[in-house]
Amino acid sequence: MVKGRTIWNFTAVVGAVALVGIVLGTVERSDAQPPDPADSTSAVVTGGYLHFPKILVHTTGDLANPALAGDDFAMDTVIQITNTSDVRVTANCFYVTAVSRCGSATGPVCRDDSECVPGIRCLPTWSSDDFRIDFTPLQPIGWSAATGLSILPCGIGGVCPGNPGQSGQIPVVSVDPFVGELRCIQVETDDDGMATGPTTDSDLIGKATIVESGPFSGPSEVLAAGYNAIGFQGVSSDALGTDACFGGAPAGANCGVTYTPCAAHLSLQHFFEGAETPAGFVSTHLTLSPCSTELEIGDVFAPSNRVVAQMLVYNEFEQRFSIAEPVDCVETQRLVDIDTPAGPSGDSSSIFSIGTQGTLGGQTRIRGVSDDSGFGRGIVGLAHQYFSASMGGTPTSSSAYHVNGELAAQPDPDAVYGPLFQ
Amino acid sequence: MRTFAVRPAVTAGALGLAFALAATSASAQDSYTVEQPTSVLIFPKVVNDEGRDTVLQVTNNHNVMVYAHCFYTDGQTINGVPRWTVTDFQLNLTRQQTTTWPASTGRPQNPSDDQNGIDPGGVPPTVDGFTGSLVCVQIGSSHGNPIGGNSLTGRASVAGADYNAVGIPGINVDGDKTLMLDGLEYARCPSSYHLDFVTPGSGGAVALGSMVGFGLGDAVATVSTSLTVVPCNYDFATFFPASVRLGFNPIVDEFENRNSVGTAEDVVCWENVQLDNAVFELGPSTFNTARVNGNDSTGAAAPFVGVANVLRVGGTSLGMDSATTNLHAVTGALADGQIIIP
Known part of the structure; x- marks a missing residue:
């Protein structure tokens, strides 16, 4: 009896200690818990939804659009998407075009007001173009964004051992120069390869390499910057749904597939602008793209396509600076242009300048600010550095x-x- | 038959145990990451040779002081003899602090030097010719034991080609000097990856996009790919180097041709594996994908981490540039590893 009581008491003590420990541990580590394995939104996992936040093309331009000249670098993006499964897979893809145009959505492409007729402003525009890729088992497909693929590798005339047939083509981007992004979503298909609805299958990986050559006046350099597409894994599906949801169902969304969530906040580790590294002086271009978007709406300022990004900038002295920046559709700008006018003017006054911060590196924490619009405020980010x-x-x-x-x-x-x- | 009345203390105890078990189960996160803060960082590729240098950046993502015990492992080979030497140091990071240093110079503990910012503790320089890895383990205090704070992120810039450090989340860290990467104490490492690559020597659109056709490129522009690999096992106490045997199976191109290379490379400590056309026997394809599988000497799955490096050479009148990317893990292909620290 005494022994039994001792055991019970021991159990009680151990249990109580465990309870207290867990509670304390929970409190102590409330911000330090690792993510749930189901929350695998990452550039190193296979996904049912891929997001390439930065696609660039500028090969020549034409009379209506700015042609390459002077110090310009020609640029193209080589994209590769691979089906990692042993069965056929179909993906619906959307190029999102986010170029600026003179005066209206049909005006010539421009990079700033100086490329428009005097008195006409260079305005941001937004549109999307969709296409479908039919992958054979384990097939990698690659293409240049500037040229696309008129026939997929195992399509008409393609010599493939399994020869399952392959339909579809990958279009050329809508305009040259092109600035935008690519989003691809895996869909359920029937035996004929026709899309029939949503699926949680997550079999795709993607990689993009932005290749540049220049300057135009006397090419001497090749630049290559590669990144993996962000993959979101499917968690649940509804055959009647039409939308892709991330981390839950926003009000008004008809979720066909609910995927792992977008990051709640981003942490950009970067060099400050103008920092001298062994590879040269650094200039960083930051691309931010809202996770939420309405692909059928061509309004760059639509509430669904806009996020206000709040940024906290830390240097290596633990000093903190902050700034807020609206992000419409998908935006790329030099770090120092976030808080100063575009171009070199005022760069040295930026909180992203090494002259202001005084240290080689910094950390910028970025969070999409919630509002009452009902749209999510997740953001995907990509840093693109140039060394000179x-x-x-x-x-x-x-x-x-x-x-x-x-x-x-x-x-x-x-x-x-x-x-x-x- | 005897009946026991369960006393409140016993109830609390049983609930506590159940809660503890449930919490253990719920937090058994088992995936590596290159984006989220973790308790172990692995930089698979750090070089300081032939004019190339690496700038390393480690960041504390939390609002408390964080400490890390870091280990450089020199994997270079001199006259056919691998060095496999280990140099350790400690980082002390104030809340949200990030710190940077070039591998060639390190970061002296000297507030008056030209490396501005709060010195995180002395970071030693690497030797000339260093080609190896860096591992940082989060610890609870200065010279303390490992903890699972999941506070660290890292980035490396290798001669202007950047990648994110591989992060291993802590789960239920027991605080001893043997870190079990087993899915219980820390997350496991992958034993298999998807590697997308272009056929070695490919040119044209793959090398320079469509610019070849616009006079800005050169027909002899080419692409080549290499894979930098380290085993996900480290013994920093005895310096005994771990190994992993790499196989590539299957290798598939865009025309559905399949190939495989059973044992392409035995990686001991650190290795940069060049994807060689003679070994891979690739056809006329351009784009390929391979599963890179790690095994030990018995054929069992073995954990490893790495990065892919793609070099583009622009031809006679143009320069060259490389891009480094993290590897895609094959879903569910994980293996136990361990890190032993002194």
Whole structure:
């Protein structure tokens, strides 16, 4: 009896200690828990939804669009998407064009007001173009964004051992120069390869390399910056749904597939602008793209396509600076242009300048600010660095890397509004 | 038959145990990451040779002081003899602090030097010719034991080609000097990856996009790919180097041709594996994908991490540039590893 009581008491003590320990542990590590394995939104996992936040093309231009000249670099993006499964897979893809145009959505492409007729402003525009890729088992497909693929490798005339037939083509991007992104979503298909609806299958990986050559006036450099597409894994599906949801179902969304969530906030590790590294002086271009979007709406300022990004900038002295920046559709800008006018004017006054911060590196935490619109405020980010031998000189090297993201609970889930699965 | 009345203390105890078990189960996160803060960082590729240098950046993502015990492993081979030497140091990072240093110079503990910012503790320089890896383990205090704070992220810039450090989340860290990467104490490492690559020597659109056709490129522009690999096992106490045997199976091109290379490389400590056309026997394809599988000497799955490096050479009148990317893990292909620290 005494022994039994001792055991019970021991159990009680151990249990109580465990309870207290867990509670304390929970409190102590409330912000330090690793993500759930189901929350695998990452550049190193296979996904049912792929997001390439930065696609660039500028090969020549024409009379209506700015042609390459002077210090311009020609650029193209080599894209590769692979089906990692042993069965056929179909993906619906969407190029999102986010170029600026003079005066209206039909005006000539421009990069700033100086390329428009005097008195006409260079305005941001937005549109999307869709296409379908039919993958054979384990097939990798690659293409240049500037040229596309008129016939997929195992299509008409393609010599493939299994010869399952392969339909579809990959279009050329809608305009040259092109600035935008690519989103691809895996869909359910029938035996004929026709899309029939949503699926949680997550078999795709993607990789993009932005290749540049220049300057136009005397080419001497090749630049290559590669990055993996962000993959989102399917968690649940509804055969009647039309939209892609992330981390839950926002009000008004008809979720065909609910995927793992967008990051609640981003952490960009970067060099400050003008920092001198062994590879040269650094200039960083940051691309931010809202997770939520309405692909059928061509309004760049639509509430669904806009996120206000709040940024906290830390240097190596633990000093903190902050700034807020609206992000419409998908935007790329030099770090120092976030808080100063575009171009070199005012760069030295930027909080992203090494002259202001005084340290080589920094961390910028980025969070989409919630509002009452009902749209999610997740953001995907990509850093694209250029290195040159002198400050502001011709780039000699480039690289791209993902902005880190933490998968804490999002107050508002994100959604891409379709229809996406047909 | 005897009946026991369960006393409140017993109830609390049983609930506590159940909660503890449930919590253990619920937090058994088992995936590596290159985006989220973790308790172990692995930089698979750090070089300081032939004019190339690496800038390393480690960041504390939390609002408390964080400490890390870091280990450089020199994997270079001199006259056919691998060095496999280990140099350790400690990082002390204030809340949200990031710190950077070039591998060639390190970061002296000197507030008056030209490396501005709060010195995180002395970071030693690497030797000339260093080609190896860096591992940082989060610890609870200065010279303390490992903890699962999941506070660290990292980035490396190798001669202008950047990649994110591989992160291993801590789960239920027991605090001893043997870190079990078993899915219980820490997350496991992958034993298999998807590697997308172009056929070695490919040119044209793959090398320079469509620009070849616009006079800005050169027909002899080419692409080549290499894979930098480290085993996901480290013994920093005895310096005994771990190994992993790499196989590539299957290798599939865009025309559905399949191939495989059973044992392409035995990686001991650190290795940069060049994807050689003679070994891979690739056809006229351009785009390929391979599953890169790690095994030990018995044929069992073995964990490893790595990065892919793609070099583009622009031809006679143009320069060259490389891009480094993290590897895609094959879903569910994980293996146990361990890190032993002194």
